[in-house]
Amino acid sequence: MGDFQQFVTDVNARLSAMSKDELYVVGDGLDRDSLWLTFLESFPAGTNLRFRERTEYDCSTCRGFVKNLGNVVEIHNGHVRTVWSGVSAADPVFSVVAAALDEFVGTLPLSGVFRSTEAQYGAKTTRSLHDGQVEVWHHLHGQVAKRHRTQDVGAARGAFDTAVQVFQRGLAELTPDALDTVADLIDSNALYRGTEHLRAVTEFRYLRNQWTQATDKRAFVYAFASNPAARFRNTVIGTLVQDLSAGVGLEQAVRSFETKVAPQNYRRPTALITPAMVKAAMKTIDELGLEESLQxxxxxxxxxxxxxxxxxxxxxxxxxxxxxxxxxxxxxxxxxxxxxxxxxxxxxxxxxxxxxxxxxxxxxxxxxxxxxxxxxxxxxxxxxxxxxxxxxxxxxxxxxxxGNVTDSIKEKVKRAGGNVTGKLRVSLSWFNHDDLDLHVFEPNGDHIWYKDKRDKLDVDMNAGGRFTREPVENVTWAGKIADGEYRIEVNQFNKRESAHAGFVIETESNGKLEHYSHERAVGHKETVEVGRMTVAGEVITAFRPGKDMRAGSAGQELxxxxxxxxxxxxxxxxxxxxxxxxxxxxxxxxxxxxxxxxxxxxxxxxxxxxxxxxxxxxxxxxxxxxxxxxxxxxxxxxxxxxxxxxxxxxxxxxxxxxxxxxxxxxxx
Incomplete structure (x- = not known):
């Protein structure tokens, strides 16, 4: 017969040592009776006396321990180890039992973090009266450390499962190139308050590198799921890396990031290129011998x-x-x-x-x-x-x-998907990330604007999402055009920048283009009266510019x-x-x-x-x-x-x- 008390002592010591760090469970949906049956059936022949003949190691007390703690594991140096690993190695009976349980539990997949409402499973000893004598029986038992106990096991396991999922998605979806690009942007001071996020980027990038080298990647994810860096994908800087990894353009991805973290009037102080991008471009320039061509x-x-x-x-x-x-x-x-x-x-x-x-x-x-x-x-x-x-x-x-552009306002409107072939057109063009809105009031009082486009306003830029420094808005009349006076206004819905202020209004009627410019900045929520346009016979016959508008009638030096x-x-x-x-x-x-x-x-x-x-x-x-x-x-x-x-x-x-x-x- 083996030394059961030594076996109990070894299991207890093993569990106590494991409990100093995080504990996990394996076998999602596992039938706990299979653990108990594996325990009973692993004894060598003739060594397991049945219940009532001997109330040790095949009793309900031991069964409670095996069914509740038998599938608990630790992750040590990237490898999953069970509570049975290396227990009673010298014992001829219980070393066999421990090895059988270790092998069985070791084949089960990681399924969650271990949490329990109980402070202990099993009992150290029980007593019974036999032939007038009190007998003391020893059993498998184990304390659950305070750090592994909670009153809401479901919530704790759910939170951990979510952390695992976020970490797994981050490791799988966030590419090394995107992480390197963001790190370079931070180093070159091209991100708003980017240094605040450098540690998060660095730590996640390190974990990702380690993950690629791990032999058991699932164990690695579980081992570091509680690390703050595991939630990187769901952070604001993580969304930037996610966009770049998904193929979103650098300018658009950073602009999206800045809308989340930067004030409305923020303007990036440096060009949005990274050292890595410069090196790659210069390598191509050198290989093609193009350095002189840039002059x-x-x-x-x-x-x-x-x-x-x-x-x-x-x-x-x-x-x-x-x-x-x-x-x-x-x-x-x-x-x-x-x-x-x-x-x-x-x-x-x-x-x-x-x-x-x-x-x-x-x-x-x-x-x-x-x-x-x-x-x-x-x-x-x-x-x-x-x-x-x-x-x-x-x-x-x-x-x-x-103005260092390659095409006219009309061409910009066309490129933005606007209609430039109607009988009458009024287009607005400006030069920064502000959200200017074009308003046209028709002779009958109808108001054409972004909330009521009336099938005439077909381009509305810088309102949200992707921003551009070549924005346009466009109103075109393709059908019947009413005679009368049209009032044109421009409203600053969202002022984001002070540089490159002003705007230009372009009108087109009967093949004739006219421009009216406003050169000063438009304040937040300010409305500028562009002018009043008279239409007769579907043609602009007169245009009275507003007081702050420069008309195109007098000659100027250009x-x-x-x-x-x-x-x-x-x-x-x-x-x-x-x-x-x-x-x-x-x-x-x-x-x-x-x-x-x-x-x-x-x-x-x-x-x-x-x-x-x-x-x-x-x-x-x-x-x-x-x-x-x-x-x-x-x-x-x-x-x-x-x-x-x-x-x-x-x-x-x-x-x-x-x-x-x-x-x-x-x-x-």
């Missing part, structure tokens, strides 16, 4: 091949890169004068103008209106002609519209050009993406103007232009484009440009070879 400047007339010019003024020919050979024009016999009679211009599509008018034109003057301000454009090129190309077309030229008058054209060309044999993306028509000089640094690099193998580094190139602008120069090529994808028009005064003069409205 940009304004293009000069002498940079442009004659083959890429559609028309050139007589005085400008000699400054072309390839001279005047091959140009389809002759010297003008008379200069373009100001005496062209007041007449309705001929409406000619731009393709027909290029084909039928340009070959015989000796001089061209363009009516530059205030409404053309967004169309002012500069041509840029690389400082090193032999450097590899950056863009998707086979040359080093690019362009930049006024890039050395006085608007609202005819300005001589030096050369006409397609945008560089249509130079030579290229046909990449939207075609733009550029009218370079004499004396037109952009006095502000212009972007030479736009992400929209980048070649395919540079697209993964768009964020870094966004910063490069902003910080490597072309410095102003006197001999630059600047003028006005029009996209082939946007309905527009411009009036040109054309002096033909032979002296005939024509007034033409070029239709885009």
């Amino acid at each position: 940009r400047r304004f293009a000069r007339l002498s940079d442009i091949s004659v083959n890429n010019v559609l028309w050139v003024d007589n005085d400008t020919q000699t400054r072309m890169k390839d001279g005047i050979e091959g140009l389809l024009m002759r010297a003008a016999t008379k200069p373009a004068g100001a005496g062209l009679r007041d007449a309705e211009p001929e409406r000619i599509p731009v393709v027909a103008f290029m084909k039928d008018v340009l070959p015989g034109a000796a001089a061209i003057d363009l009516w530059v209106a205030n409404s053309h301000e967004p169309h002012f454009v500069s041509l840029t090129t690389g400082r090193h002609p032999d450097a590899p190309r950056l863009f998707t077309w086979d040359n080093d030229f690019a362009w930049s519209y006024g 890039w050395g050009i006085t608007t609202e008058q005819f300005v001589p054209v030096s050369t006409i060309m397609y945008s560089p993406n249509y130079f030579d044999d290229n046909e990449v993306g939207n075609r733009h028509y550029f009218f370079m103007l004499k004396g037109c000089v952009n006095d502000q640094p212009a972007r030479g690099i736009y992400n929209e232009f980048l070649r395919g193998d540079l697209q993964p580094h768009r964020k870094v190139f966004e910063v490069l484009g902003d910080r490597t602008k072309c410095e102003p120069s006197e001999d630059q090529l600047s003028g006005v440009g029009f996209s082939s994808t946007v309905r527009n028009s411009v009036v040109a005064k054309v002096t033909m070879t032979g002296g005939r003069r024509r007034l033409i409205s070029i239709q885009f």
Whole structure:
């Protein structure tokens, strides 16, 4: 017979040692009787005397201990160990019993944390009277440490199960790259109060690295489920890592994070790129030999091949890169004068103008209106002609519209999904993360705004979720347009920034674009009266701007050009993406103007232009484009440009070879 009292002592000591740390249970839904049967059936033959013959180790007291504590385990150095592990190793009987229980319990999966309402299971001894003598019986028993006791076992186990699930999802879903990116953002001070979250990111990243190396990953999760870092996925910084792991763009993910933690007027102090992103981009730049290609400047007339010019003024020919050979024009016999009679211009599509008018034109003057301000454009090129190309077309030229954008308000509206083909349009454009709202009051009193769009307001940006610094709102009338007076207002629903203040209203009616600008900041909840618009016969016939609005009727100085008058054209060309044999993306028509000089640094690099193998580094190139602008120069090529994808028009005064003069409205 084995030494049962020693077995009890060993089990008790084992349980006491395990209880110093967290205890767990295995076998979710386990039939506890199977534990007891395993215990009884594991005794070697002839060593287990049956009940009533011997009331030790096969009694109800021992059964209570085995059924309630027999499946309790610990996690030690990443491995699950049972309460029976190594018990009574030298005993010929109970070492066999302990080994059988250890093997059985060890095959069961972890199912939760151990909690109990009881302070003890089993009893140390019981007494019975036999033949007039008192007999003392020893039993399996064990104390439940205070840290493992609770009055609400279900709630405690439920809370632990939730922690396990959160930890498991975090380990499985949050990627190392996303964690590294957030850590880099914090290190580079690119997150609002990011240093407060550095420890959480660091600890979770460490646990995740350990988890990947663990031999028993489920045991690892259980062992660290009570660690505060296990709940990382459900923290505010964890949601940022979660978004990045799910493929959300860096800008959008950080913006979402900032809406949760930053004040409304917060503006990020540094560019949203990380050291890792910079290193990856620079590696690509080095491998492709593009460092010199990043150095940009304004293009000069002498940079442009004659083959890429559609028309050139007589005085400008000699400054072309390839001279005047091959140009389809002759010297003008008379200069373009100001005496062209007041007449309705001929409406000619731009393709027909290029084909039928340009070959015989000796001089061209363009009516530059205030409404053309967004169309002012500069041509840029690389400082090193032999450097590899950056863009998707086979040359080093690019362009930049006024305000360092690539397209007009109308193009922005179109890109945002707005309707730009209606009979009448009013669009709002601004330049920061504020939430401006466009309000239009129709003659009958109907109020068009974000709460009552009336099938006319189709773009409403920066209202929530994703923010942009190129927001627009758009109201378009496609059906019947009532005659009368329309009142237009702009309301600052949510002021988030003080920089890049102001807004522009664009109206379009009967092919005519007009702009009205408000240059000062709009206060929180402030309403600005843009103006009153008179419509007759479905056409805008008058517009009375509000007191703080700048109208587009008086001439103004823009890039050395006085608007609202005819300005001589030096050369006409397609945008560089249509130079030579290229046909990449939207075609733009550029009218370079004499004396037109952009006095502000212009972007030479736009992400929209980048070649395919540079697209993964768009964020870094966004910063490069902003910080490597072309410095102003006197001999630059600047003028006005029009996209082939946007309905527009411009009036040109054309002096033909032979002296005939024509007034033409070029239709885009």
